Amino acid sequence: MTASSTGGTALISVYDKTNIEKLAQFIAARGFRIIATKNTCGLLQQAGVAAVEVSEYTGYPEMMDGRVKTLHPKIFAGILRNGDSHNSELDRFSIDAIDLVIVNLYPFQSFATTKAADGEVVEQIDIGGVSLLRAGAKNFQHVTVIPDVHEYEGLMQEMSNNQGATTLGYRRRLAAKTFATISSYDSCIHAWLNGAEAPDMPQEIIIRGRKIQDLRIGENPHQKAAVYSMYHDSSPMALPIEQMHGKELSFNNIVDIESAVAIVAEFDVPAVSVIKHGNPCGVAVSSADIDDAYEKAITCDPKSSFGGIIACNRQVTEEIAHKVADVFVEAVVAPGFAEDALKVLYAKKNLRVVRCTPYTASRLVFKSTLGSGLLMQERNCSAIGIDDLLKVTTKTASPMVLQDLLFAWRVCKHVKSNAIVMARDGRAIGVGAGQMSRVDSVELAIKKAQDCTGAVMASDAFFPFADSIHHAATAGISAIVQPGGSLRDKEVIEAANDSGIAMYFTGLRSFCH
């Protein structure tokens, strides 16, 4: 099917029969002879398109309940013939050269994600269709291959532009798409077969994704970026967010939205977080309502909140919307918005209003690294409760202070290391993030808090020296939660005892890089 030739033979075998009659009519009108599998052929004939059934052409019926339909040398030699050098063999066995392969596959993916029995799912593993696509794509020098219904319009356009033929560039592009389609299809089967038995860090991994959208910019304006939906089992995971209003999302917006939503998902009670450059500059919970949590969170560090991203784990009220509208923030994210709140938020042209479904994230975290390296690890899904806290000082924290310690620890989990969080009454009052020395993070958090009297402190990793405890004591910190495990734990605990500070170990480090 070169740019100058017209007519030829088309093999059509489609599960999804959308628009196939229209395409078949189009190619038949350009002199193509059509060979088709049983149901496809029946449909085309009903639509008045001349088509020959594969079984009539090969002389073999469909067999094994449709497991063997097109798997025949007359079909595959017709597709795989390599130009003139194979013509004599085609003649010898009365085989027609096939120029156009139009196939779409059994919907394995939709079956695999239902509760269908294994036998039923297995029958959805397409063999013949994949083989036809693979053969057609291999022979793109001579054959045009169409692997899905979305390419029909493009094919008709291409043929109209080229006197009923296709160009090599077009065939090559479609061949590439075909191999992507096949490999995506196969990786669904791989994931389904592995199922829950998939080893934690397998020897081979297949990462597939489907582009959801291009992003406005990458981490910086000169970097291009897009967001993909990855397949972790046999279906793509949609992003659990929906942008309802505002400027297009950027790479950093999505990173910050994830942090913001992950923090508020730590709490069952109403919670609000404010994120700036991946770190929280305001987090609060409330036993009253989300309005109260908002007020507590936004007053943590109002200066840093400028241009931040706000997440709520409850519906945004009109009261919150007015307050959001009064400050400059990039985005507000919540599971829902009151009607009146939306009216207020929509008045801000650029403000991104994002609805999120309950927080979910893939169990695995990936990061590209040196050369073609890819780092993969399990997500930090640790959850520490009161019973996990080990008291190591003589002083015991009151139940209220214990609640603050847990709150501070949960926030600290989402702060870039070295991470220190000061908290009081269910509210972060000072955050020290991303410092290369822990004691610097402590000093920063104290400075941000301004007044740490009676507050608690959480640290994402052990204190290597007692200096941080001295600083905390001077600032008025009453209790500390940290993993423990330093060579100098003894000195650190002594420093806490000397200052009348209650200290608890989690036994679990929570670095965040």
Ligand SMILES: NC(=O)c1ncn([C@@H]2O[C@H](COP(=O)(O)O)[C@@H](O)[C@H]2O)c1NC=O
């Ligand atoms: N086994 C085969 O030889 C075979 N050849 C083509 N198919 C598939 O059969 C389907 C179309 O069949 P029908 O036209 O009968 O609805 C297509 O999705 C095609 O991918 C086959 N089925 C599964 O492998």
